[in-house]
Amino acid sequence: MGGVFRRIGAGIGLGAAIALSLALPAGAAEPAGTAAAAPGIVRADVEDFTFSSVHVDYLLSRDDEGVGTATVTETFVADFPPAQNRGMVRGIPTGYLGAPTNPEVISVTDEDGDPRPYETDTEDGLLRVTSAVPEGEYAEGSQTYVFTYRVDNVARAMDNGVDEFFWDVFTTDAPQPVGSFTARIEVDPELADALTGDAACYVGGAGSEDRCDMPRAGAAFETAPVALDPPEGVTVAIGFEPGTFTSFDASFLASPWGWAQSAAAVGAVGTAAWAGVVRRRRLRDDPGRPTIIAEYEPPAGVDALTAAGLLGKSGRAIPAEILEQAVGGSLRIVEERGLLRPKLAAELVDPGRADENGLRVLKGLFGKDLPIGKTFTFGKSSSRFARAAQKLIERTGAQITREWKRRVPAGVVLVPAVLGLILGGATFAFGIVAMIQFVTWFPTVPLIALGFALIFVTIILVTRRPLNATGAEVRDHLRGLEEFIGWAEEDRIRMLQSPEGAERAPVDTTSPQQMLVLYERLLPFAVVFGQEKDWAERLAVMYGSDSPTWWAGSGAFNAAAFSSGMGSLTASAASSSTASSSGGSTGGGSVGGGGGGGSVGGV
Structure with a gap:
């Protein structure tokens, strides 16, 4: 179970890694109180140094679960120039062939075994171990860094039919030359009998198949010294009998x-x-009508704006309110000639005919003074109109919540x-x-x-407030109105002539004037229900060659243009009541084929 808990701990560590930056950039200003660099010395990049020697020791074993593990001791002897570096960083890979290596740092010391300070962070699949002197100080001349750490899943079954320790014992990512590199891999006595006798050492750039000497002495392998120039590395491969190591199980469970x-x-x-x-039982609306009854009049005291808010159609609220004011006589819609197609505008006619909601819309369109005859062209952004529209929608929503919704x-x-x-x-x-x-x-x-x-x-x-009984009744009344608007004309006439319809509000269906007044009054609600185009076409037929008093075309009245204009008015009015955010200032085997490797460098 030790391996499991190590993997859990490593997962937590990787998920909570903190990014650190300890490198002193080339050319950075000296901190106060720091001795200046010697005259004539040009500050170079922190990677501009050499390793006189690097020696690595691997103790290869397996844990109680059969997972291949290695305890690694790496001794770097770095030659730093004056006043450039504060130390070095070692990057240890956190994964190998789809398995976590779970690197665990044991110590960082000098050549005498005295501890060196270090910090760790994870970046780009590496556990970065940084050992550096404090800010304002430098590591100069020959400096020895001994990194000791432990890694898991270092050996596994390979496609060649055997288990292998196939590992980059020195990375091809190091930008520094190495005067002499050696590696020693010692196999735990428990695993010695599982060795196949096959082993290889590769040296050179990434992909190189050049061999290096790696004689075996008992259960240990040691490479001959080699000099490395960037970007050369060293990789070793040691074979074991199949089944020697337990491969990492990446399955979900x-x-x-x-x-x-x-x-x-x-x-x-x-x-x-x-x-x-909870939504179905505790947050559902109170019962309304058991069945939807067709209605040809809106609920008492409910205008199109409020209807849109109650039905969750706030995007249609302002266009519907504008049409309601036009039909009521406080403004009229003007069709203006445009470059490619007509543009629509609102002209203030008589603000005295507007209700409370209508006055707020009129002030958003024309300003607080409400000068009669002033026009507002739809389709352009207006912060004043947008603020008025937003405030009106919020006010209406608060009223609906207060009067027609219940607390939970x-x-x-x-x-x-x-x-x-x-x-x-x-x-x-x-x-x-x-x-x-x-x-x-x-x-x-x-x-x-x-x-x-x-x-x-x-x-x-x-997150919803359900309707109370009154609100549910208003909602169902509006659904009945939507049903009436959606009916065929014969069905609407039949309903108005029925005893029930005649009792509610007598309408003479033979009187074009009464029918026109009724249909005009329902146009804003048709906008709320998304039926304005069909309803406008019906109104155009009823107007015949006449034009409505609240509509002024650029030419003779055209039924097709009128019905099309109703749809474009809805879109234009909605866009005009949206604030703009555009601003206004204009302006086989080979080197590098194994696990391990990682990176080394200076800070």
Whole structure:
């Protein structure tokens, strides 16, 4: 179980790694109190130094679970120029062939075994171990750094049918030359009998198949000294009998993070289902009408703006309100000639005919003074109109909430919302750690997406205020009005002539004037329901060769242009009431083929 807990600990460490920067940039100003560089010395890049020698020792073994492990001691003798470097950094790979290496730093010392200060961080698949003197000081001349660390999953089954320790004992990513490099790999006596006798050493640039000497002495292998120029490295391959090492199991349920993610996902799904039950039972609207009854008049005291807010169609609220003011006589719609197609504008006629909501819209369009005859062209952005529209929509929404919605105990909403946030977030976070720990992508990645989505689903399900009985009645009345507007003309006439219709508000269906007044009054509500085009076409037929008093065309009245203009007015009015954010200032084997390697450099 030790390997499992190490992997858990490494996962946590990788997920919480802190980025550090200890390098002193070339040419940086000297801190106060620091001796200046000697005259004539040009400050170079911190990578501009050499290693007189590098020696690495590997003790290769396996843990109780059969995982190949190595304890590594690397001795770097660096030659630093004056006043340039504060130390060096060693990058240790955190993965190898889809398995985590879980690097664990044991110590960083000098040649005498005295500890050197160091810090670690993870970056680009490396555990970076940085040993540096304090700011304002320099490591100069010959400096020895001894890095001792432990890594897992260093040996595994290969495609050639045997298990191998196939490892980059010196990286091809080092920008410094090495005067003399040697490596010694000692095999644990427990594994000595499993050696196949096959071993190889490769030297050179990445992909090189050039061999280097690596004689065997008992259960140990030691390379002959070689000089390395950037970007040359050294890779060793030592064969073991098949089954000597336990390969890393990347399957989902082999990882504790997979189990943790699964449990969190199940909890998140259950919470979302609970939120659905809460939505259905505790947050549903009060009963309205058992059946929808067709209506040809809006609810008493409810204008088109309020209807749009109640039905959740706030994007249509302002266009509907503008048309309501036009039909009521406070303004009229003017069709102006445009370069490619006509443009629509509003002209102030009589603000005294506007209701409270209408006055707010008129002031947004024409300003507080409301000068009669002033025009506003739709389609352009207007911050004044946008502010007035937004404030009116918010005010109407608050009124609807206050009068037509009921309160729900806070716990009914907060408990599933918070639990969904925690469990959905845990599903997401555990999945990320599992991926860092090289767990297979399926089902890890889909569960990450699911956890993220369930957070929003749960919150959306429980964040609503249900309608009370009065609000539900108004909603169903509006649905009846929508049904009436959507009927064929014969059905509307039949309904108006029925005993029930005649009792509500007698309408003489043979009187074109009465029918026109009725249909005009419903045009703003047709906009709310998205039926303005069909309703405008019907109105155009009723107007015949006449033009409505609230509409002024650029030429003779045209029924097709009128009905088309109603649709474009809705879009233009909506865009005009949206604030602009555009601003206004204009302006076989080979070197590098194994695990290990990593990077080295200066700071």
